[in-house]
Amino acid sequence: MTDTALGTPEQLRDPDYMPPLAKAVPLGIQHVLAMFVSNITPAIIVAGAAGFGFGSNSPDFPEMIYMIQMSMVFAGVATLLQTIGIGPVGARLPIVQGTSFAFLPVMIPIVAGQGVSAMAGLMGGILVGGIFQGFLGTIINKVRFALPPLVTGLIVLMIGLSLVKVGIQYAAGGVPAIGTPEYGSLQNWFVAGVVIVVTLALKFFARGMLSVAAVLIGLIAGYIVAIPFGMVSFGNIGTAAVFALPDPLHFGLEFHAAAIIGMCFMGVVSAIETVGDVSAIAKGGAGREATERELAGATYADGFGSAIAGLFGALPNTSFSQNVGLVAMTGVMSRHVVTIGGLFLIVAGLFPKVGAAIATVPIEVLGGGVIVMFGMVVAAGISILSDVDWNRRNMVIFAIALSLGLGLQLEPGALQHLPGTVKVLMTSGLLPAAVIAIVLNLILPQELAPEATEEVSGGLAGHGRD
Structure with missing residues (x-):
């Protein structure tokens, strides 16, 4: 339900309308809260897969802080590309960009156990893949036929299934703890369970902002519970710099076939996801179909935003579906509201102490959150497949x-x-x-014997559609 003080119904459906600043700023921050955890989690997972970042005594711990920092900065930069735009780049709609979970199944094997040295090859792949995806904007409307719900639903389902193991490992104590007595301890599962229970309680029994930010609040609850168990160390917050600008080519650039092919392929997946989000936001927020210019512009911004991120040691970005739902919930279509959220992300990312504070979150707490998030990815895939x-x-x-x-x-x-x-x-x-x-x-061929459905499924699909 919308607030009449924000503007008239016609104004609220207009992407170019600017609500009163006193209303626009909280709405912008609300967009950030809705995507914040999902945005920083991939950086922590990639750092962990590479074998650096966990534990304040790790010599590479500052690199994880830097990746968290850049996740915020370049999510904000990519968001501004969408909302403000540069020439043909950007849909100029209220689209929030953030670090993508979809790329994780490809990124994890590329860096697995290789430490910081593997990041140069990953960044080269992100750069080339982002440029490739950006140019897909010129043909995106022509290739959508090749990706019906059967294909896109399967892809989303596979992304979720490939990640659920990570959630369980984190909740049990993290990859470095596998094989130790502490791995899978009752304490670890209790802390992760607090996150899951609080998240579910807020999602289903709360309203408004409490429901929107359920995962974030669940993580905070788990974090508070973890402190008396001695699972939280604040030492690195004091040593982190107060202010730091992004560092060009922070990890360097190398170009390897596996990373380039993987990132280019996932760029196609990300482009299709973005087209779906743009279509949903135009329909849900403005009551119309997205234009070809908006679809192409969104794809340009998606790809080129990822390419820029790769130059500074950040991970690829994509449009965030949860924020599409937030636009429909608030009824505010203003792109300027999302611009405020993008600026907030950039400012937060320029202060390494913010990244250092996030990095103090125990892996078990994060595990509780990602079990919920990755499970939702699986559920989203099943939802898409329901249209098949x-x-x-x-x-x-x-x-x-x-x-x-x-x-x-x-x-x-x-x-x-x-x-x-x-x-x-x-x-x-x-x-x-x-x-x-x-x-x-x-x-x-499209036409095959319909009676074979029961033969294949053992009768379980006997009452389904033919």
């Missing part, structure tokens, strides 16, 4: 793509004889599943 006509053809495509993709991810040793680059791409699981689904969807 589950005939024999589509069931076979889904079955083969999921079986091979998930199977290779669960048993990477099955590909031990492949060259390094191909092995990294195949064992991500996501890439083979997506490629198989896209190719089969394009080449298999």
Whole structure:
């Protein structure tokens, strides 16, 4: 329900309308709170996968602080590209950009266990992949036919399934703790459980901002519980700099085939996600269809924003769907409100003490939060798949793509004889599943015997659509 003091119904549907500043600033900060945890989590996960960042005694701990800092800065920069725009770049709609979970299944194998030295290759892939995605804006309206709900739903589902293991590992004590007596302790699971319970309670029984920021508040609750257990160390906050600008080529740049191919492919996925978000925000906020210029501009900003991030040691960005829902909830379509949120992100990211404070969050607390978030990714994929006509053809495509993709991810040793680059791409699981689904969807005939649906499913789909 909208506040009449914000403006008339016609004004609230206008992206160019600026509400009174006293109302616009809280609305902008609300957008930041809705995406804040999701935005910084990928940086922590990538740092952990690379093998640096956890524990204040780690010599590479400041690098994780820097990545958290850049996650905020370049989410803000990419958001401004969308809301303000430069030439054809930017949809000029209230679109919030943030660090993308979707790229994690590809980024984790690229950096796994290799430390800070692996980041240069990742950044090279992000740069090239971002540029590639940016140029997809010129053809994005022509390639959407190749990615129906069967394909996009499978991709989103695979992203979530590839990440749920990370959530469990973090809640149990983190990857470095695997095999130790502390791993999976009752204390660890209690702290993670507090996050999950508080998040669910607020999401389902609270209203307004308490519901919107449920994950953030759940993490704060878990953090408070973790303090008396001695799981929180504040030492690095005092030693962190007060103010620091982004450092160009902080990790350097290297160009490796696996990183480039993986990032380019995920750029296609991110572009399609952004097109969906732009369409939803135009329909839900303004009651109209998105224009081709808006769709192309959003894709340009999505890709080029990621490329710029890679130059400064940050991770790729994409549009955040939770903020699309927030626009529909508040009824405020103003892009200037989101611009305020983007500026807030940039300012917060310029103060390393903010990143150092975030880095004190115990991995078990973060685990409770990401169990919820990654589970929601899986649920989002299932929701998309609910629009699929589950005939024999589509069931076979889904079955083969999921079986091979998930199977290779669960048993990477099955590909031990492949060259390094191909092995990294195949064992991500996501890439083979997506490629198989896209190719089969394009080449298999649409008409297949409908009675075979029961034959394949054992009768479970007997009452489904043909």
